Amino acid sequence: MVKTNAQTIGTDALGLALLTPDEMGRADRLAVERGTPSLTLMENAGRGVAREARNLLGAGRRVVVLCGPGNNGGDGFVAARYLAEGGAEVHVALLGERAALEGDAAVMAQRWGGDVAPLAPAAINGADVVVDAMFGAGLTRPLSGVAAEVVEALNASTVPVLAVDVPSGLDGGTGQARGPVVEATRTVTFFRRKPGHLLMPGRALCGPVVVDDIGIPDGVLADIGVQAWANAPALWSTAFPWPRLDGHKYSRGHALVVSGPAAHTGAARLGARGALRVGAGLVTVASPPDAIPVNAAQLTAIMLMAFDGAAGLGHILEDKRKNAVLLGPALGVGPPTRQLVGTALASGAATVLDADALTSFADAPDVLFAAVASDAARSIVMTPHDGEFARLFPGSAAGCKLARARDAARRSGAIVVLKGPDTVVAAPDGRAAINDNAPPWLATAGAGDVLGGFVAGLLAQGMPAFAAACAAVWLHGAAAAAFGPGLIAEDLPETLPKVLRALSGPDPR
Numbered sequence: 336m337v338k339t340n341a342q343t344i345g346t347d348a349l350g351l352a353l354l355t356p357d358e359m360g361r362a363d364r365l366a367v368e369r370g371t372p373s374l375t376l377m378e379n380a381g382r383g384v385a386r387e388a389r390n391l392l393g394a395g396r397r398v399v400v401l402c403g404p405g406n407n408g409g410d411g412f413v414a415a416r417y418l419a420e421g422g423a424e425v426h427v428a429l430l431g432e433r434a435a436l437e438g439d440a441a442v443m444a445q446r447w448g449g450d451v452a453p454l455a456p457a458a459i460n461g462a463d464v465v466v467d468a469m470f471g472a473g474l475t476r477p478l479s480g481v482a483a484e485v486v487e488a489l490n491a492s493t494v495p496v497l498a499v500d501v502p503s504g505l506d507g508g509t510g511q512a513r514g515p516v517v518e519a520t521r522t523v524t525f526f527r528r529k530p531g532h533l534l535m536p537g538r539a540l541c542g543p544v545v546v547d548d549i550g551i552p553d554g555v556l557a558d559i560g561v562q563a564w565a566n567a568p569a570l571w572s573t574a575f576p577w578p579r580l581d582g583h584k585y586s587r588g589h590a591l592v593v594s595g596p597a598a599h600t601g602a603a604r605l606g607a608r609g610a611l612r613v614g615a616g617l618v619t620v621a622s623p624p625d626a627i628p629v630n631a632a633q634l635t636a637i638m639l640m641a642f643d644g645a646a647g648l649g650h651i652l653e654d655k656r657k658n659a660v661l662l663g664p665a666l667g668v669g670p671p672t673r674q675l676v677g678t679a680l681a682s683g684a685a686t687v688l689d690a691d692a693l694t695s696f697a698d699a700p701d702v703l704f705a706a707v708a709s710d711a712a713r714s715i716v717m718t719p720h721d722g723e724f725a726r727l728f729p730g731s732a733a734g735c736k737l738a739r740a741r742d743a744a745r746r747s748g749a750i751v752v753l754k755g756p757d758t759v760v761a762a763p764d765g766r767a768a769i770n771d772n773a774p775p776w777l778a779t780a781g782a783g784d785v786l787g788g789f790v791a792g793l794l795a796q797g798m799p800a801f802a803a804a805c806a807a808v809w810l811h812g813a814a815a816a817a818f819g820p821g822l823i824a825e826d827l828p829e830t831l832p833k834v835l836r837a838l839s840g841p842d843p844r
């Protein structure tokens with residue numbers, strides 16, 4: 336087990352660690368300090384690139400390797416050598432002078448021994464596959480000049496492109512491109528993925544990412560102090576509230592979901608259904624008087640309680656068995672909802688704030704953050720989409736999604752789930768998980784309501800907030816993927832059991 340941030344991450348979660356380009360450079364250096372020559376790292380990296388290029392080459396023969404002026408290019412020279420030794424027709428094109436190459440890259444260029452042409456758009460003509468070894472972790476500014484022209488030619492062609500480490504032009508730390516960027520068919524990277532391999536548009540630009548072991552020992556991760564992970568069951572399964580033989584519905588918590596008025600009750604029922612399906616022992620919808628008939632007509636195992644205003648909600652939450660509350664969807668934006676949020680936060684129950692519960696504080700975020708900070712130990716999760724996020728955290732509206740979510744979690748004191756195709760879950764202490772299993776058809780009305788219910792249901796069962804938010808986001812994506820296109824929000828809770836079975840938790844004890 337590796338202890339990090341007072342959180343025990345199972346050793347099988349080590350594979351989920353995400354390293355920034357700087358952290359990756361540190362991993363390289365630590366590996367060298369521990370006895371693996373950097374040339375060996377590059378040899379191993381280039382050999383893996385050659386393997387992946389051969390896979391893409393298929394029946395073709397002509398490989399063009401585009402090399403940049405640094406060690407990304409060094410990887411390319413190694414790959415060229417292996418591909419030529421394997422019988423491919425290999426052409427290398429280099430940005431800059433061969434004599435200007437330094438260090439490991441210069442050594443590998445020397446070992447290549449074959450011709451090296453100047454980098455130019457025409458270099459890719461007739462290629463059956465192109466290896467993009469121009470820029471990797473050392474990118475410092477947008478591509479320009481001939482590199483930009485080559486990228487433009489590549490993206491206009493249909494030739495398969497294998498990117499080395501990251502597609503040239505992509506910032507491996509942020510997943511963003513500040514200028515021309517290669518649209519790769521596949522990417523091969525080394526030791527661990529970077530946040531930019533999972534964050535959009537990086538994930539789309541990389542294509543499938545292959546992670547090769549090049550001889551860097553996992554032990555370096557403890558020295559680096561990993562703060563970001565890819566979201567997957569290995570990250571949170573040890574904290575997942577699998578049912579126990581001696582359990583009963585009261586031992587599995589009681590989630591409360593606050594309903595909107597009569598014409599806006601579906602969101603609460605979607606959340607409630609999600610909370611029940613994910614395992615909360617009991618779920619109650621708290622309904623304003625005018626919505627009682629419509630909610631009552633549509634609820635079965637989910638219970639119903641009437642409340643009228645913040646005082647009424649406070650009265651319900653005096654019953655501490657209701658230990659998790661979800662509010663926001665379809666409540667309406669304005670002071671009444673702000674009062675409901677204040678009541679929920681004051682109750683001590685684990686709280687999930689979504690939609691209108693967030694937007695209602697758009698003109699006074701610090702009021703919300705003060706209420707959240709009042710009990711920092713409590714489990715509070717915010718689940719904004721980009722629009723709600725921009726209203727609450729206007730200063731963090733642009734830039735790297737990972738950094739924005741972390742900044743928001745630190746400022747608010749809550750777990751922040753910044754939703755999207757690359758949902759980021761961030762904790763105030765800097766821990767973050769990036770989720771990459773959500774299919775595009777998850778973007779459907781009400782899906783966010785179900786996600787809030789999954790979070791509330793896991794919190795009700797006592798799961799720690801960061802782990803609960805990561806698990807809920809992953810289950811949400813997995814249920815959508817399992818169902819397939821044509822998904823509507825109502826299908827998510829009903830597909831969850833199939834996903835939970837596949838997770839195959841420990842035999843009940």
Ligand SMILES: NC(=O)C1=CN([C@@H]2O[C@H](COP(=O)(O)OP(=O)(O)OC[C@H]3O[C@@H](n4cnc5c(N)ncnc54)[C@H](O)[C@@H]3O)[C@@H](O)[C@H]2O)[C@H](O)CC1
Nearest residue numbers: 373376377405406407470471472473474475476477478500
């Ligand atoms: N043992 C090792 O070092 C290993 C390294 N790996 C590979 O190394 C690269 C990172 O190499 P690095 O030399 O740091 O940077 P790049 O090759 O990505 O960039 C080259 C060089 O280019 C300059 N530069 C940056 N941006 C631009 C730009 N827009 N236009 C022109 N020039 C630019 C800058 O000076 C850079 O230094 C890593 O990605 C791996 O592929 C192996 O993976 C493992 C062993």
Ligand SMILES: [K+]
Nearest residue numbers: 467470501503
């Ligand atoms: K590259």
